[in-house]
Amino acid sequence: MPWSWWPGKWSLCPGPRGWDSDMASKVPRFDVPSRQDCLALMSAYGMLPNIREHSLLVGEVALHLGTALAEAGFDLHLDLIEAGALLHDLGKTACLGTTINHAEWGAQLVHDAGFPEVAQVVREHIILQPNGDLRPVREAEVVNYADKRVLHARVVPLTVRFADLVVRYGKSEQARRRIADLAKTARRLEAKLFAPIALKPVDLLQLNHTRREL
Template sequence: MIPSVAQCFALMEQYAMLPNIREHSLMVGRVAGLIGSGLRRAGRPLSLELIVSSALLHDIAKTATLETALRHDELGGEICLQHGLDELAEIVAEHVVLKGALPECCTEKEIVYYADKRVLHDQVVPLEARLDYIIRRYGNEDEVLHARIRQNFAQAHAIEARLFAGLDFSPAELEQRLRRDFFPLEAFGT
């Protein structure tokens, strides 16, 4: 089942998503939705409902894991499965690090993964700004961990190139396009 926006909001409440995490998730939803709708217009067979719902719920477990060693991405995938949201589970579980080889054409999972990498708190930023933040916030001054984070962002750059090859705007124009063509999450039902 793919939940409506209203159902996503209800799950955010149920899992006590903190306001700042909710605002981040809303912006990731808008960015992912804008990219997905542009790619659909370019002929890619994507589900906007799946993209938006997955983006809204990508951090569903973040609040619960803040003071623990649990991984919010993995727990988020489990939460999706517990609620019968099987279509979202893998996308949510892999929004931090993608597993396996990338498909030839970008999927809903890569769009949500990329959108999350472009949103710092609730602002659209370049990948480099988000990378710097992740290293400062989560890098623990561990050079091995820094290298893994940089490798993950190298994959985000590769996905960025593939996504924007099918769009009529560049990565640098994403924030401007989002302001111009505000992506209404409410269009996906209440």
């Protein structure tokens, strides 16, 4: 049984579904994994097919937006954006039905695979964390926003994404307030990311028709 990480302590918990330690040990280690490396990690950690499909589309959205920002002069590493987006839910399969934070668990998996920079992007895909990076736009912000635009395996407006979150997770007043706060933050991030570029939020919907096939 593999070790899992949780803030402040190490503890044993069930490993990812479909976990194959031999397969995981063969995953190439680079500072930023290639697309194929990311797909290998998805397989090694038993990512469920629906989560994989969602992650692939988040990768498309993040890379499309990141490219537009880079072409506008922003200092962004597109390979880091794509890898962070593809792996943002690496820990989710193992965390289903538990109270474990899948962003933290996934970040630890990615870090242990040898990709600390990508791990930080994964860690921030739900809630952004100030880290002293003074650039006007960070890779983690692009991935965080891209994830907020993909409902299951379809690009949707923020309003649709957060309405779904309320239905699925808004079981208490506290939960609904938290979702409302996340929605407000996402709208501010959207305004920030799109203000300096010609691309508009609605344009991302076209990726539903042009997405890359594997």
